[in-house]
Amino acid sequence: MIWLTWRQLRGSAIMLAILLALLVAILGLTGSPLAADYASGLAACTRGEECLGFYDQLFDDYEIPFLASILVVLLLPALIGLFWGAPLITRELEADTHLLVWNQSITRTRWLAVKLGLTGLLAVAAAGLAGLAVTWWSGPLDQSAPQGFALMDPLVFSARGIAPLGYAAFAFALGVTVGMLVRRTLPAMALTLVIFAAVQIAMPMLVRPHLIPPVTGTFEIGQENTDGFGINRDGTFDVRIGAAIPGHAGAWVLASDLVDPSGRTIASNGAEGVVKGVSTTSGPCAPAAGPPSANGCPAEVNRLGYRQKATYQPIERFWPLQWIETGVYALFAAGLTWLCFWWIRRRLT
Amino acid sequence: MGEPVIEFHLDARSGVSPYLQLVQQVRHALRLGLLHEGDQLPTVKEVVAQLAINPNTVLKAYRELEHEGLVAARPGVGTFVTATLTDTSLAAHGPLRLELQRWLAKARRAGLDDESIEALFMTTFRTTAQEDIA
Amino acid sequence: MTAVLQAQGLGKRYGKRWALRECTIDIPAGHVVGLVGHNGAGKTTLLKLASGQLEPTAGDITVLGGRPGDRPAQLARVGFVAQDTPAYAGLTVAEHLRLGARLNPRWDAAMARERIARLGLDPTQRAGKLSGGQRAQLALTLGLAKRPELLILDEPVASLDPLARREFLQGLMEATAEHEFSVVLSSHLVSDLERICDYLIVLSDSRVQVAGNVDRLLATHHRLTGPRRDPDRLPAGQHVVSGRHTDRQSTYVVRTDAPIHDPAWTVTRLSLEDLVLAYMDKPTAADRRALLEVQR
Numbered sequence: 001m002i003w004l005t006w007r008q009l010r011g012s013a014i015m016l017a018i019l020l021a022l023l024v025a026i027l028g029l030t031g032s033p034l035a036a037d038y039a040s041g042l043a044a045c046t047r048g049e050e051c052l053g054f055y056d057q058l059f060d061d062y063e064i065p066f067l068a069s070i071l072v073v074l075l076l077p078a079l080i081g082l083f084w085g086a087p088l089i090t091r092e093l094e095a096d097t098h099l100l101v102w103n104q105s106i107t108r109t110r111w112l113a114v115k116l117g118l119t120g121l122l123a124v125a126a127a128g129l130a131g132l133a134v135t136w137w138s139g140p141l142d143q144s145a146p147q148g149f150a151l152m153d154p155l156v157f158s159a160r161g162i163a164p165l166g167y168a169a170f171a172f173a174l175g176v177t178v179g180m181l182v183r184r185t186l187p188a189m190a191l192t193l194v195i196f197a198a199v200q201i202a203m204p205m206l207v208r209p210h211l212i213p214p215v216t217g218t219f220e221i222g223q224e225n226t227d228g229f230g231i232n233r234d235g236t237f238d239v240r241i242g243a244a245i246p247g248h249a250g251a252w253v254l255a256s257d258l259v260d261p262s263g264r265t266i267a268s269n270g271a272e273g274v275v276k277g278v279s280t281t282s283g284p285c286a287p288a289a290g291p292p293s294a295n296g297c298p299a300e301v302n303r304l305g306y307r308q309k310a311t312y313q314p315i316e317r318f319w320p321l322q323w324i325e326t327g328v329y330a331l332f333a334a335g336l337t338w339l340c341f342w343w344i345r346r347r348l349t
Numbered sequence: 350m351g352e353p354v355i356e357f358h359l360d361a362r363s364g365v366s367p368y369l370q371l372v373q374q375v376r377h378a379l380r381l382g383l384l385h386e387g388d389q390l391p392t393v394k395e396v397v398a399q400l401a402i403n404p405n406t407v408l409k410a411y412r413e414l415e416h417e418g419l420v421a422a423r424p425g426v427g428t429f430v431t432a433t434l435t436d437t438s439l440a441a442h443g444p445l446r447l448e449l450q451r452w453l454a455k456a457r458r459a460g461l462d463d464e465s466i467e468a469l470f471m472t473t474f475r476t477t478a479q480e481d482i483a
Numbered sequence: 484m485t486a487v488l489q490a491q492g493l494g495k496r497y498g499k500r501w502a503l504r505e506c507t508i509d510i511p512a513g514h515v516v517g518l519v520g521h522n523g524a525g526k527t528t529l530l531k532l533a534s535g536q537l538e539p540t541a542g543d544i545t546v547l548g549g550r551p552g553d554r555p556a557q558l559a560r561v562g563f564v565a566q567d568t569p570a571y572a573g574l575t576v577a578e579h580l581r582l583g584a585r586l587n588p589r590w591d592a593a594m595a596r597e598r599i600a601r602l603g604l605d606p607t608q609r610a611g612k613l614s615g616g617q618r619a620q621l622a623l624t625l626g627l628a629k630r631p632e633l634l635i636l637d638e639p640v641a642s643l644d645p646l647a648r649r650e651f652l653q654g655l656m657e658a659t660a661e662h663e664f665s666v667v668l669s670s671h672l673v674s675d676l677e678r679i680c681d682y683l684i685v686l687s688d689s690r691v692q693v694a695g696n697v698d699r700l701l702a703t704h705h706r707l708t709g710p711r712r713d714p715d716r717l718p719a720g721q722h723v724v725s726g727r728h729t730d731r732q733s734t735y736v737v738r739t740d741a742p743i744h745d746p747a748w749t750v751t752r753l754s755l756e757d758l759v760l761a762y763m764d765k766p767t768a769a770d771r772r773a774l775l776e777v778q779r
Contacts, residue, residue, distance in 0.1 A: 003585050007578065008571075095572065099565035100622070103534060104586035104629070105558045346538075359678065364754065366701070367678060398657035401649055402678045403515050407660075 001106055001114040009119055012083065016126055023072065023130060027137040034062065038140035055144035066141050066149070069134045073159035076130050077167035078196055080123040085175015086188040088115060093183050108344050116337060120172050127168030135160045147243060152252035152315055154204035161322040166329030171196050173336035180343055199332075203325070209254050211324045212317055218259070219246050219308045221301045225256070229285065229297060230272065237278035237285055239301060241308060243269050250315035261305025277304045354378075354388045359400055367402055371410035379419065379434040390420060390428040485548055487512045487633050487665040488533055492542035495528050501689050502528040506542070508694050510667070510682060512632075515659060517680030517697075518669040519759050524686040526669040527566065530637050533667065534563040547632055559588055562631035566638045568622035572611030576604050579621060580628070587629045595628035598654070616647025623651060627658045636668035640675055652679055673756040683755070685762040692762040693724075693738075697755065704758050707735045707748040718745075725761040736761040 006013075041058060045051040059066070092098040102108050142151045142160070149156055157163070174196055179188040219225060227240040241258040245251050257265040258273040267273030278285050284296035313321065355378050359367055378384040391399075396407045411428050414420045421431045456466050486509050493506040503525040510516055518526050531537040532544055535552015544550075549557045570579060576599060584590045599606060602620050610618060619639060626634050636655075640648040656679055659666055670676055676683070684694040693700065704724065711733045714723045721743075724736040736753065737743075743750050753761070 001586060004582050007574065096565060096567065096569035097571050099536070099563070100569050100571070100625070101582075101586070102536060103558070103561075103563035103565070103626075104583065105555050105588055106586050107553060107555060107558065110555075361674070361677070364752070366698075394657055394660040397660040398653050400678070401652035401656050403681045404656065404660035405513075405515075405681045406678075 001111060002118060004101070005115050005118045009084075009122070013122055016122075020126055020129055024133050027069070027133050030065070031137040034137070035140055037061075038143070056146065058144050059141060059146060059149070062141055066138060066145075069138060070155060070159040073127075073131050073134050073164050074155070074200075076127050077123075077164060077171040078193065078200075080127065080168050081171030081175035081192050081196055082189050084119055084123055085172040086179045086192045087185050088119060088176050088179060090179040090183060090185040090188050094185060109341060112341060112344050116173075116176060116340065120169060120333075123168050123172045124165050128162070128165040131159065131161065131164030150250050150252075151318060152250060152313060154208070154252075157208075157252075157318075157321070158200070158204065161319070162326050163322055163329075166326035166333075167200070169333040170199070170329040170336075173333040173340070177336045177340050177343075180340055207328070208321065208325060209252075209313065211321055211328070212313065214254055214311050214313050216309070216311045217245070219310060221258075221298050221306060221308060222246055223298065225308045225310075226298070227270070229301075231280045231285075231287065232274075235280050236274050236276075237280050238272040238274045239267070239306070240272045241267050241269060245308075245310050245312055248312065248314050252313040252315075253310055254313070255309075255311040257309045259307050259309045263309075265309070273306075275301050275304060275306050354384060355391070357391070357396055357400060359402065368406045368410045368413070371396070371407065372413050375410075375414055375419065376434065379430070379432075382433075384430050384433075386430050386433055388430045390430070392427055485512055486510060486545070487514070487516075487547060488667065489545045490532075490542065491544075493529075493532065493539055493544050494541035495525075495532060495537060496540040503532070503686075504541075504689050506691050508684060508691055510665075510684075510694075512547075512665050513663070514665055514682040514696075515656075515680050516665070516667040516682040516684060517676035518667060518684045518686060519671065519673055519676060519763075520669075520686030521763065522671055525689045526671075526686055527637055529686070530563075530635050530667065530669060533633075534561055534635050536563075555588075559629070560632045562626040562629045562634040564622050564626045564634070564636040564639050567642060568615075568619040568639060570610035570613070570618050570621055572609065574610055575606065576608050576610065576613075576621060577606035579610060579625060580606075583625045583628055589630045591628045591630050594630075595624055598624045598627070602654075614647075616643050616650065619643055619647065619651050620654065623654055627655075627662075630662065631664060633665045633667065636666070638669055638671070641670065641672070648675065655679070673759045677755050683759070685759055687763045700758060701753065701755065703740055704736060704738050704753050704761075705743060706751045706753055706757070707733075707737060707743065708751070709733060709745075709748040712747075725764055 038058060041054045042051065045054045089098075092101070101111060138160075142156070145151070145156070147153075151157065151160060158167070171192070175188070175192045178192045178195070179185070182188040182191060221239060224244050224246045225242050227242040230238050230240070232238065239258060241256055243253045243256050245253060245256070253269070256269040258267040260266050260273075260276075278297075278300060280286055282288075284300045355374070357371055357374055359370055363370065365373070375384065375390070390411065393404050393407045393411070396402070397404050411420065411422065415422060415428075419430065419432050419434075420428050422428045453466065456469070461469065488508065488510045490506050490508050494504040495502045496504075506525075506529065518529065520526050528537065532539055533546050533551055535546075535550075535557065546557075547560050549560070551561070552558065571582075574582070580592070580595045580599065583595065584592055599621075602617070602624075604613070604617055604621065610621060613621065623636075623639070626636070634655075639655075640651050643651060652675070655666065655668075658664075668676075668680075681697050682695070683697050683700060685692040709732070711728055711731055714726055714735070717723065717735070717737065718739075720741050721737040721739045724738055726733060726735045728734075736757070
């Protein structure tokens with residue numbers, strides 16, 4: 001049975017192996033210069049601002065391959081689900097070859113077990129390899145990525161570490177299950193794609209933030225967590241609250257609000273909130289005092305009782321979240337696999 | 350073993366059951382002197398492969414022939430002809446055929462067509478057969 | 484001899500429709516069993532129940548003394564050649580034999596190779612490129628080389644041309660003569676079955692209409708032609724299979740173990756095809772009631 005499964009899989013498996021080898025080769029060849037650039041650049045910059053400039057420069061240089069590598073890792077599980085999962089059973093059902101193979105001296109349960117096991121293992125291995133290779137390659141870039149592309153940001157998080165293994169296992173099991181229920185290859189592929197895409201969007205938006213209860217904290221206003229201070233024409237003073245959290249670089253910020261002394265939210269991430277009581281004609285926040293971020297203006301805002309209230313997942317939780325998320329997907333895959341076995345014994349004829 | 354001596358055929362429209370057709374064909378071949386004592390009949394497998402019929406049909410036909418004492422089965426070797434139907438009658442075939450030909454010519458002269466000749470022959474044949482039994 | 488297939492009140496339902504119901508049969512081993520019936524009469528359902536691909540909704544079925552399917556040991560004893568003889572289009576002939584060798588403990592590799600060579604099939608040919616007849620022969624080879632005690636074939640020759648059909652049945656019969664296994668095959672063409680079957684099951688309307696040894700069936704069924712007579716005036720031992728009437732004449736097909744002496748009847752033998760058709764035409768009980776009401 002292993003021979004037959006391998007024989008049926010051979011063509012596409014070899015193609016995938018070649019593509020993966022190509023990917024690993026490219027990453028391997030470009031990875032070392034990238035790491036060297038990063039090390040030398042970091043050694044050359046001494047002050048923080050200089051280093052920030054270097055980060056920006058490095059990221060700009062590699063932005064396209066960085067995004068492409070993420071795309072590869074995100075698409076691979078979907079492609080596996082589509083082209084290995086969905087047709088695994090439907091192809092047999094459509095050509096009636098299941099009737100041929102089920103009447104050899106082998107139970108359908110064993111037939112399905114070998115088919116699922118071998119193909120699934122290759123699928124997971126392929127996705128895992130791609131995920132880990134890309135994680136290694138983009139290490140320096142993850143250190144220097146700007147907000148929105150940081151390690152904990154949904155898109156990047158999904159393309160790093162061990163999560164792609166879970167996605168691949170789930171996509172594959174989903175494809176097989178849908179195929180078994182729908183019984184036709186093309187509709188099964190379409191449905192698999194729709195469901196997988198929906199889950200992949202729902203996961204970071206609705207589930208991942210709560211896999212571990214997020215941290216909520218109140219922080220003083222400073223240069224890091226503001227995007228700007230402004231004086232309006234009517235003389236009021238406002239603060240544009242940012243998404244960073246002082247002392248928690250790289251955290252995944254789920255919410256960042258500007259709250260007034262009574263604790264009421266007056267502006268959310270990216271919006272401006274009016275800070276009452278700030279003098280715009282004299283004192284540290286007056287235009288005469290120079291750029292507000294560099295002088296005592298933030299201290300003045302803090303003194304008035306305004307704070308940043310943020311909900312976030314700190315970067316230390318990267319690996320715990322990776323494990324939990326992979327586990328959740330593995331559970332999904334196990335559930336679907338169980339359904340497949342149940343269905344093939346009870347319902348499929 | 351060599352070439353089989355006779356080859357069977359089946360007529361689906363004859364209404365005669367397949368096993369009986371095989372029996373008749375062996376008897377016919379014996380009468381015409383096509384089969385001699387010691388000849389081997391085709392094996393069951395050969396007949397079955399050639400005619401695409403049930404092996405039991407062939408077995409049944411061979412058993413029937415064996416029962417009639419015309420053939421004998423040697424286990425593991427095959428079925429062989431043990432008797433002949435030609436001994437006395439074959440010599441008489443020639444003169445009888447000649448007489449029949451003369452009679453046919455007479456019937457044609459009397460204005461009978463082929464169908465009428467056949468009908469006349471068959472009815473006479475049947476009535477004589479029934480009288481013999483009675 | 485043990486029974487090759489026994490069924491007790493066997494039934495299979497799909498939703499509200501019974502594909503097969505109240506099927507009770509007992510087929511002895513060593514036969515070539517023909518299963519005839521209309522398309523949709525339940526032939527495939529019965530065969531799939533026998534090979535364990537379907538679970539019965541009602542009743543019991545025993546094949547070669549065991550429960551069909553589900554255990555490798557039982558699967559090894561029963562071969563199944565599915566309708567339209569499917570094969571893996573991308574695999575070569577030789578790879579199909581390898582598949583058989585890997586998946587069957589009793590695989591007869593020599594027989595499989597020899598058959599393929601005799602059929603003139605190219606082992607490196609992909610099954611997708613074979614003609615219908617060649618593919619059927621490949622499927623048959625897989626079924627035979629498994630060396631089953633029972634080989635089930637579902638409409639194996641339905642889509643073949645007459646020559647390929649003959650060659651297929653020749654190969655099948657030759658193998659039965661050599662290896663002495665039982666065969667159950669279905670067809671909606673009686674002519675296919677007439678030569679090769681010595682046991683017949685007629686399915687119609689999801690029910691078994693008649694089952695038995697062909698010789699015995701032919702010996703106990705007669706066509707009676709004579710002056711018009713109502714069926715209830717026939718002797719008790721004569722079971723009416725079908726009857727047709729004109730104003731003056733009645734034609735019956737009856738089943739009876741006793742000889743028919745009534746001089747009013749002209750008694751003729753039935754061909755197997757006539758017999759099958761008589762059972763397939765047989766009106767159902769409901770139809771018969773409706774007919775009587777119209778006559779009153």
